[in-house]
Amino acid sequence: MTAVLPLDLAMAALLSWLGLGLLGFALGGYQTLACRAVFPLSTMGGLLLAAAGLWASTATPDVLQISGPFPVLPWSFRLDPLSGFFLILLGLLAAAVSVFATGYFRPLPAAALRRLFLQYQGFLLGMGLVLLADNAYTFLVAWEIMAIASYFLVVTEHEEEGSRRAGFLYLLIAHLGALAILLGFAVLAGVQILQGGSFAAMMQAQLSPFWASAAFLLTFFGFGAKAGLLPLHIWLPEAHPAAPAPVSALMSGAMLQTAFYGMLRVDFLFLPQAAEWWGPFVLLVGLASALFAVLFAAAQTDMKRLLAYSSMENMGLIMVAMGLALIFRAHGLNALAALALIAALYHALNHAFFKSLLFLGSGSVLHAAGTVAMDRLGGLIQRMPQTAFFMLVGVLAIAGLPPLNGFVSEWLLLQAFLLAPALPQSTLSAVLPLAASGVVLSAALAAYAMVKFYGISFLGQPRAHLPVHETGRWERSAMGLLAMACVALGLFPGVLIGLLDPVIREMVGQGLGQQGWLWLTPVSAQRASYSPVMFLFGIALALGVAFVLVWWRFGRPLRRAGVWACGFPLRTARMQDSPLGFVEPLLRIFRPVFQLRREALSTAAPRLGLQLGEPVTAYLYRPLAATAAWLSAQMVRLQQGRITVYLLYSFLTLLLLLALLR
Amino acid sequence: MLVSAHIAVWGTSLLKLLAAMLLLIGFAMLAQRRLLTLIHLLAWQGFVLALGTALVALLTGQTELWYSAALSLGLKALLIPAVLHRLLRRLKVRGDVEAVINIPTTLLLGIVLVIFAFSLAAPISALTGTITRGMVGIALAAVLLSFLMMITRRKAISQVVGFLAMDNGLFFAATSATLGMPMIVELGVALDALIGFVILGIFFFQMRETFDSMDLSHLERIREE
Numbered sequence: 001m002t003a004v005l006p007l008d009l010a011m012a013a014l015l016s017w018l019g020l021g022l023l024g025f026a027l028g029g030y031q032t033l034a035c036r037a038v039f040p041l042s043t044m045g046g047l048l049l050a051a052a053g054l055w056a057s058t059a060t061p062d063v064l065q066i067s068g069p070f071p072v073l074p075w076s077f078r079l080d081p082l083s084g085f086f087l088i089l090l091g092l093l094a095a096a097v098s099v100f101a102t103g104y105f106r107p108l109p110a111a112a113l114r115r116l117f118l119q120y121q122g123f124l125l126g127m128g129l130v131l132l133a134d135n136a137y138t139f140l141v142a143w144e145i146m147a148i149a150s151y152f153l154v155v156t157e158h159e160e161e162g163s164r165r166a167g168f169l170y171l172l173i174a175h176l177g178a179l180a181i182l183l184g185f186a187v188l189a190g191v192q193i194l195q196g197g198s199f200a201a202m203m204q205a206q207l208s209p210f211w212a213s214a215a216f217l218l219t220f221f222g223f224g225a226k227a228g229l230l231p232l233h234i235w236l237p238e239a240h241p242a243a244p245a246p247v248s249a250l251m252s253g254a255m256l257q258t259a260f261y262g263m264l265r266v267d268f269l270f271l272p273q274a275a276e277w278w279g280p281f282v283l284l285v286g287l288a289s290a291l292f293a294v295l296f297a298a299a300q301t302d303m304k305r306l307l308a309y310s311s312m313e314n315m316g317l318i319m320v321a322m323g324l325a326l327i328f329r330a331h332g333l334n335a336l337a338a339l340a341l342i343a344a345l346y347h348a349l350n351h352a353f354f355k356s357l358l359f360l361g362s363g364s365v366l367h368a369a370g371t372v373a374m375d376r377l378g379g380l381i382q383r384m385p386q387t388a389f390f391m392l393v394g395v396l397a398i399a400g401l402p403p404l405n406g407f408v409s410e411w412l413l414l415q416a417f418l419l420a421p422a423l424p425q426s427t428l429s430a431v432l433p434l435a436a437s438g439v440v441l442s443a444a445l446a447a448y449a450m451v452k453f454y455g456i457s458f459l460g461q462p463r464a465h466l467p468v469h470e471t472g473r474w475e476r477s478a479m480g481l482l483a484m485a486c487v488a489l490g491l492f493p494g495v496l497i498g499l500l501d502p503v504i505r506e507m508v509g510q511g512l513g514q515q516g517w518l519w520l521t522p523v524s525a526q527r528a529s530y531s532p533v534m535f536l537f538g539i540a541l542a543l544g545v546a547f548v549l550v551w552w553r554f555g556r557p558l559r560r561a562g563v564w565a566c567g568f569p570l571r572t573a574r575m576q577d578s579p580l581g582f583v584e585p586l587l588r589i590f591r592p593v594f595q596l597r598r599e600a601l602s603t604a605a606p607r608l609g610l611q612l613g614e615p616v617t618a619y620l621y622r623p624l625a626a627t628a629a630w631l632s633a634q635m636v637r638l639q640q641g642r643i644t645v646y647l648l649y650s651f652l653t654l655l656l657l658l659a660l661l662r
Numbered sequence: 663m664l665v666s667a668h669i670a671v672w673g674t675s676l677l678k679l680l681a682a683m684l685l686l687i688g689f690a691m692l693a694q695r696r697l698l699t700l701i702h703l704l705a706w707q708g709f710v711l712a713l714g715t716a717l718v719a720l721l722t723g724q725t726e727l728w729y730s731a732a733l734s735l736g737l738k739a740l741l742i743p744a745v746l747h748r749l750l751r752r753l754k755v756r757g758d759v760e761a762v763i764n765i766p767t768t769l770l771l772g773i774v775l776v777i778f779a780f781s782l783a784a785p786i787s788a789l790t791g792t793i794t795r796g797m798v799g800i801a802l803a804a805v806l807l808s809f810l811m812m813i814t815r816r817k818a819i820s821q822v823v824g825f826l827a828m829d830n831g832l833f834f835a836a837t838s839a840t841l842g843m844p845m846i847v848e849l850g851v852a853l854d855a856l857i858g859f860v861i862l863g864i865f866f867f868q869m870r871e872t873f874d875s876m877d878l879s880h881l882e883r884i885r886e887e
Contacts, residue, residue: 647813
């Protein structure tokens with residue numbers, strides 16, 4: 001008997017997901033039983049997958065080939081540390097989300113539930129296969145499984161027109177991206193693409209600088225479409241809110257990261273001879289996406305749309321880190337490239353946890369209150385205190401506050417930026433600090449958006465009379481697990497960085513070395529170090545001392561007095577900040593970006609509505625669509641309806657071809 | 663089977679004559695206004711084609727070409743014109759063919775096409791060393807003339823005639839340039855022409871039932887606005 005390898009374990013987990021999808025389809029008639037059987041088992045599958053990924057970071061990569069329906073196109077799989085890291089991400093996220101799904105999907109009618117099981121497990125399976133694929137053929141088939149399964153999940157509520165539109169937009173952009181990826185792989189693999197285009201062959205390919213750049217651009221475009229980078233992001237704020245909450249969590253947390261995984265594999269492993277402009281290009285696109293997205297995130301009034309834009313912002317930050325790594329690597333500074341890559345990978349994992357936590361939380365709000373429109377919410381903290389607490393952890397993490405995990409990755413990214421003066425090229429080292437300030441701006445605006453997100457919906461008074469109740473046990477435990485993961489990643493960054501070491505070594509040939517569990521010193525102890533545990537200890541100590549002092553000085557004897565009502569004798573819910581009112585300064589400052597349109601909703605009561613436009617749609621997609629429509633209208637003129645005219649067309653074509661052939 | 667030298671010389675001249683006749687019939691079709699005469703011309707063209715094929719068979723001694731000649735005679739000179747004739751009587755189509763462009767202009771265009779065809783065929787003719795040398799241009803011109811006839815006529819039947827005349831020209835090109843296609847290809851092409859003929863026949867009846875006329879201008883309504 002041969003020994004069990006990490007790859008076998010991962011394949012077993014994926015097969016179990018496939019089996020669970022079929023089981024769910026069969027059991028769908030008994031909703032409670034099906035949900036309680038399939039989703040917890042799916043959690044087990046996720047944990048198994050994460051274990052396989054963890055194991056792979058120390059084991060030697062192994063390969064599996066299965067002959068497919070076409071003899072020249074084998075299914076080919078390989079598990080190396082890079083795949084392993086993303087498998088950990090996918091496995092843990094799938095585990096937590098499946099726990100949530102156990103409770104969340106139970107009220108669905110039987111027919112919808114049956115379909116959902118197949119689509120949900122198929123989606124997980126597709127993402128897993130993408131990460132394990134070792135040739136272009138397997139990769140693209142898995143990529144399409146992932147895209148199609150998620151398309152069906154997006155249109156789960158297909159009775160609604162908006163859902164169908166979002167699904168169509170998503171499918172359209174997904175196919176554009178897949179096409180670009182296919183072309184990119186074809187450039188990378190050359191003739192080998194006819195044998196399935198094995199990744200090993202792509203690693204050995206010797207490309208001329210022009211073709212290398214072509215492959216880079218094609219794959220960046222293709223993966224960027226999935227990652228929601230500017231200007232291909234338009235599907236993202238439509239599709240994420242349309243999907244059910246667990247699906248949004250998976251799409252945002254894991255699916256976007258498969259695009260990042262693809263970029264890493266192509267740019268760092270297949271194209272080691274990077275041109276100098278790739279790094280700045282990636283960085284610029286990432287930064288533009290991040291700033292654009294964070295502005296729009298802040299302006300949204302729908303909880304899930306806000307989170308969708310925030311996902312785009314986080315992908316932008318990850319791209320900034322990757323661009324920085326490309327810049328450092330192009331100049332031979334591999335140690336610094338390793339630091340930037342660690343920041344990117346760390347942020348990817350963080351984002352998977354806190355963003356899925358927030359999406360699941362807004363799903364709970366949707367189930368409890370029936371809406372996620374922030375101008376109807378408010379004061380949820382009193383009705384759903386536990387959800388509110390978990391959401392608070394998520395919000396603090398995403399806002400990048402220490403000692404939670406969001407801070408660690410952003411700190412690492414800024415550390416990498418601060419080392420930019422080491423670059424031999426003076427222009428770049430002068431411009432990079434500007435980019436760093438852009439990153440800081442987007443982080444600050446993200447915090448602002450999150451204050452709005454939490455403050456408007458959970459604090460204050462209810463803006464509408466809604467029958468709100470706390471969510472079920474399954475949902476709360478899933479959120480609790482994710483919140484714990486956020487705290488753990490924030491408190492013990494050294495552990496994860498140690499785990500990332502083999503991944504980084506695989507990509508840039510150099511790591512950061514093992515970190516202690518207490519202090520994080522990416523470069524040297526003299527330069528900068530950070531200890532979240534010490535920080536937490538310090539904060540707790542300061543708070544405790546302050547509390548004791550205040551209590552000791554003012555607390556005794558208890559003073560009772562009338563509450564000062566800020567001069568307002570009467571307070572109503574409408575006197576609170578509205579979701580749009582909160583961002584009014586931002587709307588004013590960045591007015592051209594938002595394309596605001598004011599309109600009076602009714603003349604009887606003075607209510608004004610604000611409409612946000614999407615500038616990319618207005619200035620890029622609309623003109624494109626108009627041009628296409630115009631060209632089509634011109635083509636219609638060819639259709640005369642007279643046979644003699646059609647014959648004339650073929651006659652003239654024949655004459656022309658004959659004349660050309662002479 | 664050997665052919666004596668002076669028969670070969672006579673034969674080649676005769677073949678050239680037949681080719682010229684094919685082209686001439688093409689022009690006659692282009693100039694003809696009456697449908698009935700058009701069908702007669704088609705029959706004559708089929709006959710000339712059969713004769714030409716038989717002559718090439720005699721000159722080169724390929725037995726397969728004899729079958730081809732017989733087939734041409736049966737199908738193109740007799741059967742199809744007879745069926746068309748019957749069709750014409752059953753559909754009660756009478757009167758003249760209305761041309762889109764007037765006849766003199768059409769004939770001038772035809773001359774331009776013939777010159778074009780010859781200039782195209784010149785390099786091909788220079789390459790071939792067979793006895794049929796120089797015939798490619800004529801055949802190509804016949805094809806183009808038939809195409810022109812299809813374009814310039816309004817009645818559906820004259821388009822079928824044009825289609826069949828094009829087929830004749832193509833066959834002539836094949837026999838003259840390559841001394842006959844393989845039998846299987848020839849049969850395939852003949853079958854194609856026959857099927858096209860059948861489809862168009864059905865189409866005629868449908869059209870008459872719908873519009874009470876064979877004028878193609880009625881079809882202009884069927885298009886996207």
